[in-house]
Amino acid sequence: MPLYRDEGVVLRTAKLGEADRIVWLFTRRHGKVRAVAKGVRRARSRFGARLEPFMRADVLINTGRSLDVVSQAETIAAYADRIVADYASYTAASAIVETADRIVAAEREPAADQYRLLIAALAALSRGMHRGEAVGDSYVLRALALAGWSPRLASCVVCGRAGDRALPGAYFSVPAGGLMCAVDHTPESRLLQPGVLDQLRALVDGDWEVLDAGELDPQTRHIVEEWGAYYLERPIRSLRLLD
Ligand SMILES: [Zn+2]
Structure with a gap:
């Protein structure tokens, strides 16, 4: 099984089976990845709260045939604590x-x-x-x-006239x-x-x-x-x- 290491932020999680969770991480080098954290919902999980949403962690991931598995996670920044x-x-x-x-x-x-x-x-x-x-x-x-x-906040999207003075009573259109x-x-x-x-x-x-x-x-x-x-x-x- 190939292993890779990266750092990432936990975007969301979902329950899997009795004690596991699927974790979606946004990683620095691999983009968004999805991996299983085994046993993470047990009271004495080795992962603790490191794989909760908003946490930034250094992770070691095993590439599996169907699902990847988190094998290690170390906190880089516990943003979640204050948030x-x-x-x-x-x-x-x-x-x-x-x-x-x-x-x-x-x-x-x-x-x-x-x-x-x-x-x-x-x-x-x-x-x-x-x-x-x-x-x-x-x-x-x-x-x-x-x-x-x-x-576009500097000028009218239709005529291109720029500046606040050219836009007395400016309007805003999301679709335009x-x-x-x-x-x-x-x-x-x-x-x-x-x-x-x-x-x-x-x-x-x-x-x-x-x-x-x-x-x-x-x-x-x-x-x-x-x-x-x-x-x-x-x-x-x-x-x-x-x-
Ligand atoms: Zn205009």
């Missing part, structure tokens, strides 16, 4: 791993840039550096941007991919509330000075939720729980 103790952080982390799981659909396809973004977001949550919802929403927009779905001016806006687009465009730009850029200054506008949050649902072709359930 599960705070509701906003927990909800944001759930949206983050759900998004990562969806964006990297195929198994065994390396996505190192997505991995770096994922661990940065979970680390920020575990340190309580910023509001949980801002970390989560920023991650969703940035992960989708890395995957090629970047919202970004801003629309008052002349070109389509019926499904929505008029942006004051401050929302700045927040969307700050979420995409990771501009924490802006994001830490106040709570996210409900419209900002709805646009992020819609953007995720539209481009992932399914709602991000963990974001929906917030309503």
Whole structure:
């Protein structure tokens, strides 16, 4: 049986048989992998809590004919400890791993840039550096941007006129991919509330000075939720729980 070693974050788990679990890990070098953790649900499992969601671990995996098996796991960062103790952080982390799981659909396809973004977001949550919802929403927009779905926030998607002055009363259309001016806006687009465009730009850029200054506008949050649902072709359930 070939063995391989990698580090990864646990995205989700599912029960298997009496005492085992299937663990979906997003790894640095192998992309998303699925492996069985044997005996992990027993009280005295050798894995302890190392293979719970949001944990980052160094793993040794045996490649099996049908299912791979985790043979060793050592904690690199116990992000989960702090995250599960705070509701906003927990909800944001759930949206983050759900998004990562969806964006990297195929198994065994390396996505190192997505991995770096994922661990940065979970680390920020575990340190309580910023509001949980801002970390989560920023991650969703940035992960989708890395995957090629970047919202156009500098100019109208129809006429290309740039700058805030050229866009008095800017609109935003999720299906059209970004801003629309008052002349070109389509019926499904929505008029942006004051401050929302700045927040969307700050979420995409990771501009924490802006994001830490106040709570996210409900419209900002709805646009992020819609953007995720539209481009992932399914709602991000963990974001929906917030309503
Ligand atoms: Zn226009």
